[in-house]
Amino acid sequence: MSEEQKKLLEAQLWNIANELRGKMDADEFRDYILGFIFYKYLSEKQYLYANQLLETEKVKDYHKVTNMEDLQAIREESLLKLGYFLRPDELFNFIAKKGNANTETESNFILADLEGILNSIEQSTMGTESEDDFNKLFEDLDLNSTKLGRSTEARNSLISKVLLHLDKIDFALEDADSDVLGDAYEYLISQFASGAGKKAGEFYTPQQVSKILAKIVTTGKKRLKSVYDPTCGSGSLLLRVAREVEVDEFFGQELNRTTYNLARMNMILHDVHYRNFDIKQEDTLEQPQHLDQKFEAVVANPPFSAKWRGKNNPLNENDERFSQYGRLAPTSKADFAFLQHMLYQLAENGTMACVLPHGVLFRGAAEETIRKYIIKDLNYLDTVIGLPANIFYGTSIPTCILVLSKCRVNDDDILFIDASQSFDKDGNKNLLTDEHVDTIIQTYRERTTLDKYSYVAKLDEVKENDYNLNIPRYVDTFEEEEPVNLDEVSSALRDLEKDIAETDTTIIDFCKQLNIPSPF
Structure with a gap:
C-alpha cells in the first residue's frame, strides 16, 4: 500500500x-x-x-x-x-x-x-x-x-x-x-x-521520543530476545522497538484498566501473536508482575513525579529493587523508584532508556543518595540526554532521557547531550523532527563531543560536581553577545530625540488649530 x-x-x-x-x-x-x-x-x-x-x-x-x-x-x-x-x-x-x-x-x-x-x-x-x-x-x-x-x-x-x-x-x-x-x-x-490534555500522558509517548528510546536500546542489535516497559500505556513504545529490530517477546505492565485494554488490543492488531506478549494490569511499584524475569531491553516513560508509598510501605525497605541504595525515593516523587525497578529487571547484557523529569539530574536528599550510588558504586549510567520543554502531551516541563547499562563499554565516562534547543514549533507545542532525532542518535552512537551540543565527561569530573548531572555543568551553550557600538547607539538616541521634538511641535500646532489645550 x-x-x-x-x-x-x-x-x-x-x-x-x-x-x-x-x-x-x-x-x-x-x-x-x-x-x-x-x-x-x-x-x-x-x-x-x-x-x-x-x-x-x-x-x-x-x-x-x-x-x-x-x-x-x-x-x-x-x-x-x-x-x-x-x-x-x-x-x-x-x-x-x-x-x-x-x-x-x-x-x-x-x-x-x-x-x-x-x-x-x-x-x-x-x-x-x-x-x-x-x-x-x-x-x-x-x-x-x-x-x-x-x-x-x-x-x-x-x-x-x-x-x-x-x-x-x-x-x-x-x-x-x-x-x-x-x-x-x-x-x-x-x-x-x-486532544486529551493531561490524560494523554497516561497512554501515549510522542512518536519521536519513542523513536529515540527504541533506537538507543537496539544499538548494535539485529534481534532482541525481549523488551519490557513497566509503564507501558497503550503499548506504542514497545511496538516502536520492533520497528528497529526483530523482537521475540514483549512484556509490559499498566496501572490504568482502560489503557491496559488498549495495550492488549494494540499488540494483537499489530499482529503480535498472543504467545509473544505478556501485558499485566497492576501497580508496577507495589505489585510488580515480572520480577522473576530479566530483559534485554527496557524502555519507559513513567508518570512524572508520581506519588508512591515509599517509606510508608515497610516492605520497600527490604525490597531487593530498592534496598541496596541506602535511601528510598521520596513519597512525592517516584521517579527514581521507577528507575530502580527497571534496573532490577535489566539483564546483564541489556540496555535501558527512560524518560524522566529534569529534576532527577540535580535534586538533593534521598534522590542525591540514589543518583550517587548508581554512578559511583554501580557505574551503570551511560548517557544523559536533555530534551526540549513542551514536547509531551499534558505537561510543558523539560525532560531528559537516561541511558543505563550493566555492562558499559565506556565505563570511565558519561556522555551528555543537550538537545533542549533542537526543535521546531508546532502550534503551541515543540516538535522533534527526524533530523533532530538522527542527530541525537548519531551523537549517542559515535559518543562525540560537539561544541555547544554534547560532551563526554570523565567520572572524576562528575565526582567533582558532587554527582550533580545538570547538563549545563558539562555542555557549555553560552553564546557570547556581539559588542555594542556606543557611538552608533548615541547617534541613534540623538536622532530619536530630534524626531520626538518634531512630533511634539506638530501636536502643539494641531491643538492650536482645534482650539484645545496642548498636552505639553
Whole structure:
C-alpha cells in the first residue's frame, strides 16, 4: 500500500471517529472507535484464516459454512492460531449489514447482538492459552451509555452508522508484509492524545521520543530476545522497538484498566501473536508482575513525579529493587523508584532508556543518595540526554532521557547531550523532527563531543560536581553577545530625540488649530 493510500486510510478512520466526537470527550470516544476497529480486525483475520482452512473443502467461503462439524474444526484451529473464534454470523460485516438493513422487511436493531458478540469473543478463549489476553478486553465499550444517544434507537442508529462506514474500508490484511492498519491505529491513538490534555500522558509517548528510546536500546542489535516497559500505556513504545529490530517477546505492565485494554488490543492488531506478549494490569511499584524475569531491553516513560508509598510501605525497605541504595525515593516523587525497578529487571547484557523529569539530574536528599550510588558504586549510567520543554502531551516541563547499562563499554565516562534547543514549533507545542532525532542518535552512537551540543565527561569530573548531572555543568551553550557600538547607539538616541521634538511641535500646532489645550 502506498503512502497516499495509508494517509487516506488514516483520514477515513479519523472521519469515522468524529461521528462520535460530538457526543463525548476525546478519551471516551477513543475507546469506542478503537474498539470497533479492533472488532473489525478480529473478524477479518478470522474470515481469512477460516478460508485458508476451507481451501480443500466443498464450501470455500466461511460466510456460507453451516455444518457444525466444520465449524467445530475451524474453532479448534482458530483458538490455536488466532487465540479466539468468531462464527460466520458474528463477523463484523454481518452485524454491520444488519444494523443498516431495510427496516420495512427486517429488524435493524443490533445493540444486543453486538454486545453478545463481544462477550462471545472473550468467552471463546476461556480455558485456553489466550484467556488472559482477551479477558474483559471490551469492557469499556458500554453500548448502553447515554453518551451515545439518549434513547435506545438513537444509540443503535449511531453505532450502526459507524459500523457501516468501517465496513466499507479495506484493511488490506491479505498483505502479510503490510502494517498499514497498525500504522493507522497508532495515528488515531496519537490524534486522541493531542486532544486529551493531561490524560494523554497516561497512554501515549510522542512518536519521536519513542523513536529515540527504541533506537538507543537496539544499538548494535539485529534481534532482541525481549523488551519490557513497566509503564507501558497503550503499548506504542514497545511496538516502536520492533520497528528497529526483530523482537521475540514483549512484556509490559499498566496501572490504568482502560489503557491496559488498549495495550492488549494494540499488540494483537499489530499482529503480535498472543504467545509473544505478556501485558499485566497492576501497580508496577507495589505489585510488580515480572520480577522473576530479566530483559534485554527496557524502555519507559513513567508518570512524572508520581506519588508512591515509599517509606510508608515497610516492605520497600527490604525490597531487593530498592534496598541496596541506602535511601528510598521520596513519597512525592517516584521517579527514581521507577528507575530502580527497571534496573532490577535489566539483564546483564541489556540496555535501558527512560524518560524522566529534569529534576532527577540535580535534586538533593534521598534522590542525591540514589543518583550517587548508581554512578559511583554501580557505574551503570551511560548517557544523559536533555530534551526540549513542551514536547509531551499534558505537561510543558523539560525532560531528559537516561541511558543505563550493566555492562558499559565506556565505563570511565558519561556522555551528555543537550538537545533542549533542537526543535521546531508546532502550534503551541515543540516538535522533534527526524533530523533532530538522527542527530541525537548519531551523537549517542559515535559518543562525540560537539561544541555547544554534547560532551563526554570523565567520572572524576562528575565526582567533582558532587554527582550533580545538570547538563549545563558539562555542555557549555553560552553564546557570547556581539559588542555594542556606543557611538552608533548615541547617534541613534540623538536622532530619536530630534524626531520626538518634531512630533511634539506638530501636536502643539494641531491643538492650536482645534482650539484645545496642548498636552505639553
